[in-house]
Amino acid sequence: MTAIDRVRILVLGDSGVGKTSFVHLAAHNEPLRSPSWTVGCSVEVKLHEYKEGTKDQKTYFIEFWDIGGSHIHRNSRSVFYYPCHGAILVHDLTNRKSEKNLHKWVREISKRQRERKDSNSYMYVPYTSNLLSEDFDQESSFGSSSIPFLVIGTKLNQVEDRKSHTGHMASHLGCDEIVMDCLQTRYLAAGTSNAVKLSRFYDKAIEMRSKLHKDSFTERLNDPISPILSTKFYSPHQD
Ligand SMILES: Nc1nc2c(ncn2[C@@H]2O[C@H](COP(=O)(O)OP(=O)(O)OP(=O)(O)O)[C@@H](O)[C@H]2O)c(=O)[nH]1
Numbered sequence: 001m002t003a004i005d006r007v008r009i010l011v012l013g014d015s016g017v018g019k020t021s022f023v024h025l026a027a028h029n030e031p032l033r034s035p036s037w038t039v040g041c042s043v044e045v046k047l048h049e050y051k052e053g054t055k056d057q058k059t060y061f062i063e064f065w066d067i068g069g070s071h072i073h074r075n076s077r078s079v080f081y082y083p084c085h086g087a088i089l090v091h092d093l094t095n096r097k098s099e100k101n102l103h104k105w106v107r108e109i110s111k112r113q114r115e116r117k118d119s120n121s122y123m124y125v126p127y128t129s130n131l132l133s134e135d136f137d138q139e140s141s142f143g144s145s146s147i148p149f150l151v152i153g154t155k156l157n158q159v160e161d162r163k164s165h166t167g168h169m170a171s172h173l174g175c176d177e178i179v180m181d182c183l184q185t186r187y188l189a190a191g192t193s194n195a196v197k198l199s200r201f202y203d204k205a206i207e208m209r210s211k212l213h214k215d216s217f218t219e220r221l222n223d224p225i226s227p228i229l230s231t232k233f234y235s236p237h238q239d
């Protein structure tokens, strides 16, 4: 039996916006009635069929790394940020500040990836100082090597004026956004446009994982002391 590859997705956003509620619904197809505050990080897993229905179909584990949003832990939580293959940014539609604050979360991951790149990493989210500006543009600022993002707006059932939501963050990042009520299964039901967006996001994260593995392999091949090419591994067979 072949092992199933894992894809790591960070779930980020301010405390109380609904990250744990969203993850539970996405992973178990049922709402979580009374979530506790997340301390540190909690991980949920689900199976996903990459490119379902095509010749490239393959099963992966999607790991949701649900990071507690409390301000108190902001200095320690970056240990969970690497490696990652995609990020879900969650905000509360009844709290505009939580959407604006998503910039801070992107900067946090970006900083961590840069630190790792400076040491030995092969993947990063480039830091950009204009992340808060109106002119922010994903393609020019993040480049094509950026991890994929997905924005989730929660508590749709509590919003009076649904048309007032502008979806700024998603358009700044050039990614999809899903607005939903995490306590109702129908928002992520199979066949809905939300389910299609989620599936597309998982596929992009899987592709990022493959790209990083390939880059990492190539980089090790070019490394003169790479264990991959070392004589220890490639010494002629002697009987
Ligand atoms: N009505 C409604 N309530 C929600 C929704 N999402 C979350 N909640 C509620 O909001 C509260 C906080 O939700 P959590 O999922 O714990 O929030 P969190 O982002 O994980 O918070 P931290 O773990 O502190 O970072 C809970 O009472 C949830 O039931 C939603 O879409 N609709």
Ligand SMILES: [Mg+2]
Residues within 6 Å of the ligand: 019, 020, 021, 035, 036, 037, 038, 066, 067, 068, 069
């Ligand atoms: Mg939580």
